[in-house]
Amino acid sequence: MTKSILRYFIIVLIVTLLSSCFISATLISNTLLATTQQEMLYSIKLIDYAIDYDSPLDEQIEELNPLAYKGNTRISIIDEEGNVIADTYSETVSENHYNREEVQEALSTGEGYATRKSDTTDEKMLYVAYYHNHYIIRLSMPYNGIIDEIPSLLPAFSISTIMI
DSSP, X not given: OHHHHHHHHHHHHHHHHHHHHXXXXXXXXXXXXXXXXXXXXXXXXXXXXXXXXXXXXXXXXXXXXHHHSSTTOEEEEXXXXXXXXXXXXXXXXXXXXXXXXXXXXXXXXXXXXXXXXXXXXXXXXXXXXXXXXXXXXXXXXXXXXXXXXXXHHHHHHHHHHHHO
C-alpha cells in the first residue's frame, strides 16, 4: 500500500514538474520575443533617424550595422515595391521582398514582425520592419527563441528541481 502511494506521489510530482517547466518556458519565450522585437524596433527608428535618403544607402547602413542591435544583425532597406535597395549581408539581393510577412505588415500598419528561415543566410531569423519616408527599414538577426537562453536559465531550473 505504501509503495503504491509513493509511486503515485512520484508520478504526480514528475507530471507537475514537467508541466510547470513547460508553462514557464513558454511564458519566458513569449516575453523574450516581445522584448527583443521592441528593442529591435527602437534600433530601426534610430537607424531611420540617422539615414540621409539622398546619399548612398549602402555605405550608411554598413557604418550603422555594428551599432544596430547585436553582432549578427542585418539591415535591409526596401522600397515600396519590395526591391532591396541596400543590404548589409549581400551587395546584391535580387529577390523581391514585397510578399514577405513583415514587409506587408509594415506597409499596412507601419511596423511588421516575422520569424522564419532566411533564404539568404539559411538560418532561423527574427525580422522587424519599419515603414517611413517611402522606405521599409528591416532589421534581422538569428533567433531561436528560448533555446538561445537555455544556458542562462539552466542553473535556475536546476536549483528549482533539486529543491522540489
